[in-house]
Amino acid sequence: MKRGKVNISTLGCSKNLVDSEMLLNQLDLNGFKVVHDSEDDDANIVILNTCGFIMDAKEESINSILSHAQARKAGKLDKLLVMGCLSARYKEDLEKEIPEVDKFYGKFDYKQIIQDLNANFFEQKMYHRLKTTPSHFSYLKISEGCNRHCSFCAIPQFTGIHKSRSMESLLEEAQTLVAGGTKELLIIAQDLSYYGIDMYGESKLAELIDRLADIQGLEWIRLHYAYPSKFPTELLKVIRERDNVANYLDLPLQHISDRMLGRMRRKITKEETIKLINKIREEVPGIALRTTFLVGHPGETAEDFEELKAFVAEQKFDRMGVFAYSNEDDTYAFKMYEDDVPEDTKQERAAELMALQQSISEKLNVEKVGKTFNVLIDREEADYFVGRTEYDSPEVDGEVLVEKNDAIKIGNFYQIKINDSTEFDLIGCLA
Structure with a gap:
C-alpha cells in the first residue's frame, strides 16, 4: 500500500488519546502523512480508536464506525481500521455486522496495525508520541488495566489486569515531553493507587511523583483517578511539599451509602471514605478534590440517594462529575442484579446531584473573587x-x-x- 494520509479519530478518554498519539508517531516514522480528528475527508486511511465504557460512549463509537463504513463502501477510503475498547470488547459481533471495516483490533494491537499497513514498528520508540494536545500540557499514562472489578465496570474485560510501566521508562518519557515544551503533566491510569504493586510489590506512586517533580522545567504535575480503597497516603506528603505537584486530586468515590458501596464492590466503607477525605484535607491544606459519583446502580433506593446528596452537600467537593448507571454486558452487576432503577429516575438523580454541585461550585467561585x-x-x-x-x-x-x-x-x-x-x-x- 502506498504511504498515504492517515486520519486517526479518538473517541473516549485521555488514556485512548495517549494510544492514538503513540500510533500517530509510529506511522509518521514510516513516512505516512498523519492527522488527528481531522474533519477533512482527504485521508485514504482512517483508524478509529473507539470507546466501550458506557452506553452513550458505545453509541458514539458505533455511529462513527457506520459513518466511515459508508465512505469505505463508496470507495472514498482505501482502508478503514477500528481499534480500542469497543473493538476489543465486541470484535466478533462487529465483524459480522459491519463487514465494510477492513479489520477490527484489540486495544493494544499497535504492532499488528503497523504491520498490516506494510510498515515497520519501531520498538525502541514504543512510548514516543506525536502529541495532539497543546504543546504546554501532556498526558502521561503510568499503567494499563485494573484489578479492582467494581460491579458496574467492564473496563478490566478489555484492558486486562493492572500492568505498571517501569519508573525508569516513565521518567525518560516525561523528560522527553518536558524537553519538547511540556509544562504540565497529567498523570493518568485506570487506577493510580495501584501503581507499582504488580512490579515492585508495593505502591510506588509517591516515589514516582516525587521523582517526576525533580524534572527541571516541569511546572505542574496533576493526578487523575486515584482509587480510594488502599489509597497510598504517603503521596500526600509529596503533594504538600513539592511546589510543582498541583494541589489537586481526582478521587472517584462513586457512592457513599455503605449498602451501595458493598453492592458496587468498592472495598471501602462510608466511615473509611470520610476518614480518608479528612486526612487528605488535613495533610494538604487547600487541596482541590475532584470526584465522580454513579447514580441508579441496581438496588439504589431513594434513601441511598438522599444519603449521597447529604454527603455531597456536606463535603463541598471542588469538582464533581455524575454518571447514570449503564447496564453493561458481562459485568458483575449485569449478571447478579436486576437493573431495577427506571431510566428516568437515573437521569433525574444525576441532574439533581449536578444541580447541587452547581450551587456548591458557584459559592466556592464567589470566594475566589478579589484573589x-x-x-x-x-x-x-x-x-x-x-x-x-x-x-x-x-x-x-x-x-x-x-x-x-x-x-x-x-x-x-x-x-x-x-x-x-x-x-x-x-x-x-x-x-
Whole structure:
C-alpha cells in the first residue's frame, strides 16, 4: 500500500488519546502523512480508536464506525481500521455486522496495525508520541488495566489486569515531553493507587511523583483517578511539599451509602471514605478534590440517594462529575442484579446531584473573587484568553476567562486577578 494520509479519530478518554498519539508517531516514522480528528475527508486511511465504557460512549463509537463504513463502501477510503475498547470488547459481533471495516483490533494491537499497513514498528520508540494536545500540557499514562472489578465496570474485560510501566521508562518519557515544551503533566491510569504493586510489590506512586517533580522545567504535575480503597497516603506528603505537584486530586468515590458501596464492590466503607477525605484535607491544606459519583446502580433506593446528596452537600467537593448507571454486558452487576432503577429516575438523580454541585461550585467561585491566582493560558478565543488555575484540569473542570492583553502568550503562566465568577468559571485580568 502506498504511504498515504492517515486520519486517526479518538473517541473516549485521555488514556485512548495517549494510544492514538503513540500510533500517530509510529506511522509518521514510516513516512505516512498523519492527522488527528481531522474533519477533512482527504485521508485514504482512517483508524478509529473507539470507546466501550458506557452506553452513550458505545453509541458514539458505533455511529462513527457506520459513518466511515459508508465512505469505505463508496470507495472514498482505501482502508478503514477500528481499534480500542469497543473493538476489543465486541470484535466478533462487529465483524459480522459491519463487514465494510477492513479489520477490527484489540486495544493494544499497535504492532499488528503497523504491520498490516506494510510498515515497520519501531520498538525502541514504543512510548514516543506525536502529541495532539497543546504543546504546554501532556498526558502521561503510568499503567494499563485494573484489578479492582467494581460491579458496574467492564473496563478490566478489555484492558486486562493492572500492568505498571517501569519508573525508569516513565521518567525518560516525561523528560522527553518536558524537553519538547511540556509544562504540565497529567498523570493518568485506570487506577493510580495501584501503581507499582504488580512490579515492585508495593505502591510506588509517591516515589514516582516525587521523582517526576525533580524534572527541571516541569511546572505542574496533576493526578487523575486515584482509587480510594488502599489509597497510598504517603503521596500526600509529596503533594504538600513539592511546589510543582498541583494541589489537586481526582478521587472517584462513586457512592457513599455503605449498602451501595458493598453492592458496587468498592472495598471501602462510608466511615473509611470520610476518614480518608479528612486526612487528605488535613495533610494538604487547600487541596482541590475532584470526584465522580454513579447514580441508579441496581438496588439504589431513594434513601441511598438522599444519603449521597447529604454527603455531597456536606463535603463541598471542588469538582464533581455524575454518571447514570449503564447496564453493561458481562459485568458483575449485569449478571447478579436486576437493573431495577427506571431510566428516568437515573437521569433525574444525576441532574439533581449536578444541580447541587452547581450551587456548591458557584459559592466556592464567589470566594475566589478579589484573589490572584497563577494561571496557565491554554488558548485564545474571540473575546478573551482561556486558562486554568492549578485547581482545574483540561476538558473536565472550570476555566479562567482572561481579559485580552498583548502581553499574554498561550502556554505561559500569569498572575491573574479574579474580578467575577460564574457557576463553573472565573473571570479576571492580568494582576
